[in-house]
Amino acid sequence: MVDGFLGSLTTEERTLLHLLNQQLPSGGWEAPAALTQAGISAAVHVQRKHIPRTLKHMEKQGYINVEQRHIPGGKQRKRVYTLTEVGTNAANSLSEGLLSKEIHRDGKKTILKTLHSNHQSILELLSHLDEGLSWSEQPLVSPVSNPDGMASIDAQYGEELVRRMFSRAWEDGKITRDEQSLLNEVVDFLGMHPERVRRLSNEARKAANAPPPEDVYYEMILQALEDGEVMEEELALLDTFRIAYGIDSVTHNSLLERAKTTPQFSEHFHQYAAAVKTAYKDKIITADEHAILRTLREQLKIPESEHNQIMGELTGQVG
Numbered sequence: 147m148v149d150g151f152l153g154s155l156t157t158e159e160r161t162l163l164h165l166l167n168q169q170l171p172s173g174g175w176e177a178p179a180a181l182t183q184a185g186i187s188a189a190v191h192v193q194r195k196h197i198p199r200t201l202k203h204m205e206k207q208g209y210i211n212v213e214q215r216h217i218p219g220g221k222q223r224k225r226v227y228t229l230t231e232v233g234t235n236a237a238n239s240l241s242e243g244l245l246s247k248e249i250h251r252d253g254k255k256t257i258l259k260t261l262h263s264n265h266q267s268i269l270e271l272l273s274h275l276d277e278g279l280s281w282s283e284q285p286l287v288s289p290v291s292n293p294d295g296m297a298s299i300d301a302q303y304g305e306e307l308v309r310r311m312f313s314r315a316w317e318d319g320k321i322t323r324d325e326q327s328l329l330n331e332v333v334d335f336l337g338m339h340p341e342r343v344r345r346l347s348n349e350a351r352k353a354a355n356a357p358p359p360e361d362v363y364y365e366m367i368l369q370a371l372e373d374g375e376v377m378e379e380e381l382a383l384l385d386t387f388r389i390a391y392g393i394d395s396v397t398h399n400s401l402l403e404r405a406k407t408t409p410q411f412s413e414h415f416h417q418y419a420a421a422v423k424t425a426y427k428d429k430i431i432t433a434d435e436h437a438i439l440r441t442l443r444e445q446l447k448i449p450e451s452e453h454n455q456i457m458g459e460l461t462g463q464v465g
Contacts, residue, residue, distance in 0.1 A: 151272055157197075169228070187336070
């Protein structure tokens with residue numbers, strides 16, 4: 147789930163806006179990371195695994211071109227995506243409609259376009275609007291490709307996985323070359339900014355409460371199975387992690403079977419769970435927070451049973 151007004155746009159619409167002013171450098175060799183699946187995922191605040199389906203649909207509509215280019219700092223060429231003429235027209239139409247919206251700022255009404263500068267992306271501009279089109283001086287949500295700011299609820303799930311991986315790696319007080327290589331693969335997969343990664347590493351090192359590798363691996367399996375389909379790149383990541391942390395095939399099969407038989411939650415369960423955990427950070431949920439969570443449950447179609455399970459785990463009343 148994406149916070150604020152951006153959450154009212156579909157993943158396809160956010161992708162159109164992200165790619166609108168992105169150009170492939172001439173020469174046919176290199177391309178910016180922003181045009182890869184990881185770059186698009188980070189920009190539109192959606193987990194990487196959900197991006198291929200959107201891009202495939204956009205390609206069928208004739209909205210995007212797909213090429214293979216080298217990404218600076220990468221070892222292999224990757225698929226990159228740019229808008230076709232049809233896609234550019236659709237993106238421009240969408241952008242013009244959004245920029246013409248009337249918004250509220252400092253108690254006054256104004257047109258969004260008056261706040262837009264040439265060097266600012268439309269997605270960055272929209273990140274300052276809440277659901278009621280009220281302007282916030284600070285972005286309500288920040289892509290994981292940015293160093294600072296709060297990531298969307300959807301992106302926070304990936305951040306937590308990276309934090310737990312760092313916690314495991316810091317268990318002996320240092321990160322080995324093999325551990326760093328593994329972490330780099332995961333971070334690259336998520337399109338995460340190096341400074342954001344450094345912050346997560348520092349937080350994990352200070353906490354120094356490393357989870358067992360099986361727990362981290364199990365979380366990776368659950369995330370891979372979330373939509374019932376495991377991507378080829380996810381399989382590669384799982385294999386890399388399994389080998390790096392010495393998880394044998396018996397343990398792998400046991401964890402995989404456990405994950406497959408784990409009760410299936412609704413589509414946005416993890417996003418909602420993250421929101422509940424945030425509200426419960428001070429060990430109390432206020433009346434206003436209860437009202438917000440109730441509205442969120444209705445929007446995300448979260449059954450009351452799942453809410454009760456999350457609360458039970460937080461308060462230690464499940465078992």
